[in-house]
Amino acid sequence: MSPSSPERLRLGLQLLDRQIVDREDRIAGKVDDLELTEPGDGGAPVVTAILSGRGALAHRLGGRLGRIAEALSRRLLPQETEDGRIEWDDVVSIGSCVKVDRDRDELATATVERAVRTAFIERIPGSGKRGTDADQ
Amino acid sequence: MNPKRLAGMTLGVLTAMGGFVDIGDIVANAETGARFGMSLAWVVVFGVLGICVFAEMAGRVAAVSGRPVFDLVRERLGAKVGLANLFASFFVTFLTLIAEVAGVALALQLATDVNYLLWIPLVGILVWLLIWRVRFENMERVFGLTGLALVVMAVALWKLSPDWGDLFHQANHPAVPRGEGRPTLAYFGIALFGAAMTPYEVFFFSSGAVEERWSRRDLVLNKANVFIGFPLGGFLSLSLMGLTATVFKPRQISVDHLSQAALPTSVALGKVGLALVIVGIFAATFGAALETALSCSYTVSQYFGWQWGKRTAPRDAARFHLLVIVALLSAVLIGLTGVDPIMVTEYSIVLSAAALPLTYIPILLVANDPDYMGERVNGRLSNVAGSIYLVVLVVVSAVTIPLMIATGAGS
Numbered sequence: 001m002s003p004s005s006p007e008r009l010r011l012g013l014q015l016l017d018r019q020i021v022d023r024e025d026r027i028a029g030k031v032d033d034l035e036l037t038e039p040g041d042g043g044a045p046v047v048t049a050i051l052s053g054r055g056a057l058a059h060r061l062g063g064r065l066g067r068i069a070e071a072l073s074r075r076l077l078p079q080e081t082e083d084g085r086i087e088w089d090d091v092v093s094i095g096s097c098v099k100v101d102r103d104r105d106e107l108a109t110a111t112v113e114r115a116v117r118t119a120f121i122e123r124i125p126g127s128g129k130r131g132t133d134a135d136q
Numbered sequence: 137m138n139p140k141r142l143a144g145m146t147l148g149v150l151t152a153m154g155g156f157v158d159i160g161d162i163v164a165n166a167e168t169g170a171r172f173g174m175s176l177a178w179v180v181v182f183g184v185l186g187i188c189v190f191a192e193m194a195g196r197v198a199a200v201s202g203r204p205v206f207d208l209v210r211e212r213l214g215a216k217v218g219l220a221n222l223f224a225s226f227f228v229t230f231l232t233l234i235a236e237v238a239g240v241a242l243a244l245q246l247a248t249d250v251n252y253l254l255w256i257p258l259v260g261i262l263v264w265l266l267i268w269r270v271r272f273e274n275m276e277r278v279f280g281l282t283g284l285a286l287v288v289m290a291v292a293l294w295k296l297s298p299d300w301g302d303l304f305h306q307a308n309h310p311a312v313p314r315g316e317g318r319p320t321l322a323y324f325g326i327a328l329f330g331a332a333m334t335p336y337e338v339f340f341f342s343s344g345a346v347e348e349r350w351s352r353r354d355l356v357l358n359k360a361n362v363f364i365g366f367p368l369g370g371f372l373s374l375s376l377m378g379l380t381a382t383v384f385k386p387r388q389i390s391v392d393h394l395s396q397a398a399l400p401t402s403v404a405l406g407k408v409g410l411a412l413v414i415v416g417i418f419a420a421t422f423g424a425a426l427e428t429a430l431s432c433s434y435t436v437s438q439y440f441g442w443q444w445g446k447r448t449a450p451r452d453a454a455r456f457h458l459l460v461i462v463a464l465l466s467a468v469l470i471g472l473t474g475v476d477p478i479m480v481t482e483y484s485i486v487l488s489a490a491a492l493p494l495t496y497i498p499i500l501l502v503a504n505d506p507d508y509m510g511e512r513v514n515g516r517l518s519n520v521a522g523s524i525y526l527v528v529l530v531v532v533s534a535v536t537i538p539l540m541i542a543t544g545a546g547s
Contacts, residue, residue, distance in 0.1 A: 019211075027442070028441070060215060121450055121457055
């Protein structure tokens with residue numbers, strides 16, 4: 001499906017909560033929420049961005065748990081990083097996953113991954129190697 | 137079939153050994169055989185068919201769309217209900233992980249006479265090392281094939297030459313044995329059903345299909361894996377049930393230790409039989425420990441959309457690997473408290489039964505969605521079978537907890 005025909009997309013069923021992949025088909029977070037903007041002429045709201053990471057899921061979940069998670073992510077994540085928006089213009093295709101024309105390392109969802117990598121995983125020997133294959 | 141395709145068969149065999157004949161099935165089938173004879177054998181057959189129906193769908197969805205089961209759970213149930221399912225599935229899978237780690241340690245105790253508590257940390261480290269370093273395909277090949285040693289249980293049953301007519305009569309005319317209540321029988325039935333259809337089997341099977349880069353060309357492989365692998369597991373489970381029904385039931389001995397699951401085989405085949413069955417139990421529970429440790433992290437990572445799996449180096453799936461480590465470490469620590477592994481196993485399979493519908497409903501829905509599946513959507517047979525099972529799953533899930541309380545967990 002091409003993203004240029006958003007009026008025919010059922011957002012709740014076909015977009016929300018799908019897997020996002022980056023321009024190299026690498027896993028890059030979920031469609032946690034959507035940014036809708038009402039056009040100046042008073043027409044129907046249009047989707048202007050996908051929100052992924054930075055507490056977007058927690059915000060949508062709401063409730064006490066959601067609020068706590070949202071506050072935590074706001075406090076813990078450095079402010080200078082990405083705001084979790086992926087512009088609608090960057091959406092390449094929508095199918096069983098949502099492909100975006102971005103590099104996943106520059107998305108907001110990479111922040112925590114990077115922190116876990118440097119704090120824990122990279123300190124363990126062999127973290128940079130793929131699994132060995134006895135056949136080769 | 138070329139050798140590479142043939143090698144792909146091991147995914148099915150491993151899932152069957154690890155997912156079907158794991159600590160849950162060993163305990164449930166051994167206990168049930170000793171207590172009720174073969175009168176609950178039909179539940180195993182029914183459970184095998186059920187896991188076949190849904191694993192085939194999950195494997196097909198993974199091959200066609202590249203999406204594993206927990207992607208579907210979040211996408212179809214939505215963020216909120218999906219999160220509830222995540223809590224339930226993670227909890228059940230984590231309980232199973234504790235049970236499998238203890239099961240491997242108990243198999244080692246049988247072989248070495250060294251107390252299982254000493255083995256638990258070592259087992260934890262070994263499971264982690266394999267996940268950290270060894271390629272997915274090799275991991276599953278080794279344990280899938282070694283687990284086949286459990287075929288010795290079928291040989292043992294044949295060697296004991298039980299009254300086959302009587303065993304079949306018990307299986308065909310299910311009756312409540314004297315001195316047992318109907319609720320207790322139902323409770324054990326649910327335990328067998330939960331052990332057969334544990335959710336981690338589809339988490340692992342579908343994630344494994346993505347890890348092995350299945351595509352549409354692998355759909356035949358998917359069918360072969362499912363319809364050979366799981367029935368093989370079911371056959372081994374029934375052999376064990378037959379063994380304890382033959383050896384323990386007439387003597388009214390109840391099974392409450394893992395060593396008793398190995399005993400009938402050694403009665404029939406002596407030391408060689410015992411050695412083989414211990415190797416088989418070791419491989420099956422170790423394979424299942426790998427599967428459940430990975431599945432704990434598959435579910436969470438797939439819900440949140442983190443990079444998961446063993447195809448990339450660990451540094452590129454940092455959160456996934458951190459979660460594997462945390463899950464394993466916690467399982468080892470809980471195992472070390474000396475909590476009864478048999479009890480943990482019983483709770484894990486019965487609670488699995490309660491959590492089943494939330495995992496299997498999204499699979500059925502997405503397997504019918506042309507957005508994902510193109511022309512590979514479910515045929516009528518899959519949909520009819522899937523719908524019948526869903527009704528059963530919902531009923532089972534509704535009665536499980538009340539039954540557990542009413543029967544005092546089957547005691």
